[in-house]
Amino acid sequence: MIGDATRTPVILELTKKAFNKPEVLRTLNSLETIGKGAALQSAMLSPLFSVSSFIVEEYNVLPVSITYRFGSDGTAVTKELFPKGSMFPLTKTVTFDNKLGDMDLLVHYSKGAEILKGLPDQIAQYMIKPGKAKHENNKFGGSKVKFQFKVVNDIH
Numbered sequence: 001m002i003g004d005a006t007r008t009p010v011i012l013e014l015t016k017k018a019f020n021k022p023e024v025l026r027t028l029n030s031l032e033t034i035g036k037g038a039a040l041q042s043a044m045l046s047p048l049f050s051v052s053s054f055i056v057e058e059y060n061v062l063p064v065s066i067t068y069r070f071g072s073d074g075t076a077v078t079k080e081l082f083p084k085g086s087m088f089p090l091t092k093t094v095t096f097d098n099k100l101g102d103m104d105l106l107v108h109y110s111k112g113a114e115i116l117k118g119l120p121d122q123i124a125q126y127m128i129k130p131g132k133a134k135h136e137n138n139k140f141g142g143s144k145v146k147f148q149f150k151v152v153n154d155i156h
Contacts (some may be wrong), residue, residue, distance in 0.1 A: 001028075002033055003030060012024050035090065059085065061090060061114075062109050064085065064110065064152060064153060066079055067077060068103050068104065069104050070102060074103075084113075089152065091151070092153075092154045093149070093151075094151060095148040096147045096148065097107055098133045099146075101130045102129045104125075104127055104128075105125070105149075106122065107125070108121050108123055109123065
């Protein structure tokens with residue numbers, strides 16, 4: 001383990017319990033470890049060096065859902081977009097067929113998400129006004145409308 005937090009006895013004890021180990025080692029030189037990691041990342045990003053790439057997959061800790069309602073009298077529907085344990089960062093496109101907007105949209109942490117006490121579970125709220133169709137009729141005699149938006153789950 002490296003870092004200033006490893007000097008805290010509580011962190012060491014919790015780590016021992018979590019990994020069921022009798023001892024936690026702190027024998028790495030933290031400055032050297034950070035320097036090597038930064039040099040490796042720089043070499044991977046540089047076109048001048050040939051470095052074996054490796055993939056770092058982040059873990060989504062907090063599940064994120066959306067709740068939406070079309071019109072003022074519609075029923076609210078909740079769907080989980082980013083479940084706990086999914087890849088991170090991740091972009092999803094949500095599509096509604098035969099809708100022109102006129103919706104209330106709430107992006108929030110899912111029920112049961114372990115957020116810090118006192119923090120709101122709401123991330124963002126949008127009121128989307130009705131839009132207009134690009135083409136009134138298509139060659140089949142009907143009007144097809146698609147309403148879509150992208151949701152990005154990243155560090156921001």
